[in-house]
Amino acid sequence: MARILIVGGGIVGVASAYFLGKAGFQVHLLEREITLGSLTTAASLQAVRAQFSDPANIAFMKESLAFYETFQEQLHLPGHEIDFHQQGYLFVTSEEATAARQRERVAFQHAHGLDDVEYLEGEELHRRFPYLAAEALAATFRQRDGWVSAHEILLGFKQAAGRYDVHFHLQTEVLHLIARGGRMQGVRTKEAAWEADMVVLAAGPFTAKLARTAEVDLPLAPIRRHRVVIGAHDAIPHWAPMTIDEDAGAHWRPEGPGAALAWAEPEVPSPPQRHVSPDPNFTFRVMEGVYRLNPFWLDVAETLRRDNIFLHAGQYTVSPDHNPLIGPVPDRPGLWVISGFSGHGIMATPASARLLADLITGRAPLDANPYAVDRPSLAEAEGEKMVL
Ligand SMILES: Cc1cc2nc3c(=O)[nH]c(=O)nc-3n(C[C@H](O)[C@H](O)[C@H](O)COP(=O)(O)OP(=O)(O)OC[C@H]3O[C@@H](n4cnc5c(N)ncnc54)[C@H](O)[C@@H]3O)c2cc1C
Structure with missing residues (x-):
């Protein structure tokens, strides 16, 4: 052979x-x-x-x-455990135009065999995900998404x-x-x-x-991307799904007793690297980013200790x-x-x-x-x- x-x-x-x-x-x-x-x-x-x-x-x-x-x-x-947490993926918006696009997207997904995505808005959205800010208008949610x-x-x-x-x-x-x-x-x-x-x-x-x-x-071009992991913190709802601010792109998900955060910010391509240096200010930017639709992040940010922050960077390979x-x-x-x-x-x-x-x-x-x-x-x- x-x-x-x-x-x-x-x-x-x-x-x-x-x-x-x-x-x-x-x-x-x-x-x-x-x-x-x-x-x-x-x-x-x-x-x-x-x-x-x-x-x-x-x-x-x-x-x-x-x-x-x-x-x-x-x-x-x-x-052999792969720690598949099917706590879902929640794309949230505060914009009418994005909510309209979400409705269309969910209809399209249903038509293409992905029939378990939900479109949520108003009272139902806030009842199911009470940690969201009042201005959260609508979201799409799929329970079987998650992390591994x-x-x-x-x-x-x-x-x-x-x-x-x-x-x-x-x-x-x-x-x-x-x-x-x-x-x-x-x-x-x-x-x-x-x-x-x-x-x-x-x-x-x-x-x-x-x-x-x-x-x-x-x-193909390599582009730097960051990830921040926050250690144990009581203000984080550990049952939550991956939660994405669809208007801005900042997102977070529970990680054990803490959380992991990321944000695909605009960045120019760089040469491929074995060790990618993170920007220390990313931690503050991403917390500000997720805070907009997840206000509990203000409590986390105010009480966060330096030794509870783990910042990493790698490179997306982008076509x-x-x-x-x-x-x-x-x-x-x-x-x-x-x-x-x-x-x-x-x-x-x-x-x-x-x-x-x-x-x-x-x-x-x-x-x-x-x-x-x-x-x-x-x-x-x-x-x-x-x-x-
Ligand atoms: C911050 C960040 C967050 C991400 N989040 C997600 C996410 O939530 N979900 C998701 O699905 N994806 C995510 N990704 C993307 C995901 O990590 C990558 O798409 C995936 O890991 C690519 O795997 P790979 O095996 O192609 O590449 P790599 O893991 O980069 O493996 C390539 C391997 O090739 C080896 N190599 C390179 N050159 C040589 C050489 N000359 N000789 C021998 N070996 C060589 C390297 O050492 C390396 O081990 C994220 C990426 C980043 C940076």
Whole structure:
């Protein structure tokens, strides 16, 4: 059977190794760091949702969340917990125009098979979510959305991959790709040349940089994003869903006895980085951001101790239409890519890695792939704009 090299051992690369191993390939995954999942995967807010507004994304996330709901059965790993908290996702607005868009979006989602999203407004919204500010006008809510442990998911895929001809190589940095006559032959690390029939780029923010070593320009850019975790605090409603201010984009969710917050602020692309420096002022900005529709955050902010704040930053890998690139690279036979997940890589992993394996085996037709590397929307640059 053909031999495949996967470059990158984040959640996406490890899940791809599992699905490709299961499909019968010999797989070698090469990861630069001393451990798997230490780059973008470790920086994630780990939230997962099916509430999208593009039919392909809805189907994709529904598949992924269903996989997470049955993770132990899917991977035959009884007792392997991935901490799937299905406390829901609540997109809240104080604007009439956004409320009108939410109503339309929910009708569209229902028409496209996502029939458990609720549109809430007025008294019902405040009865069910009493921590919201009085000006909260309307919201969409789906109970089966929530958050997971990306680390436990990655470990589950790795363990399940161990049943197949799959091999993980840590501290193995790929320096460049090797092509002969345009066809991929393998990759070069410091120690050796690795030969293969196919190379899969799953290197997160480093994907485009690696592709350039084979003279391929992928439309992917790394953009810094922050996450703040607040330790235990009594003012935080721990039963709450992921709560997003849909007008501004700031969002928060419970995290154990504390909370995790994020906000996809406008930021210019930066070179890919192994260590991303956070902006210390982000903590104050995001608290001000979530305070608008969640006033209890004022109580938290006023009584917060410095040693109860954990600030991290990582990089989204962003494509022009904010959807991933999954599939063969045109004009480079043997080169495949699975990257560009923006803020959705944890939630999209099972369906994405399954799709990659199906495209490689021919089970999924290349011409029906919504995430093809040469799809027109990448040039048009107007995809599903997301607030997170
Ligand atoms: C602040 C923040 C919050 C987020 N929140 C969410 C969220 O709530 N929900 C969600 O679904 N997604 C979220 N995301 C996005 C999600 O984290 C990513 O989409 C996902 O982790 C991408 O996984 P990956 O495996 O593609 O990339 P990575 O985790 O970056 O893995 C790439 C791997 O490739 C390795 N690598 C790179 N170059 C080389 C090389 N030359 N040789 C060998 N190895 C190499 C790296 O060391 C790394 O381990 C968030 C991201 C950020 C930054």
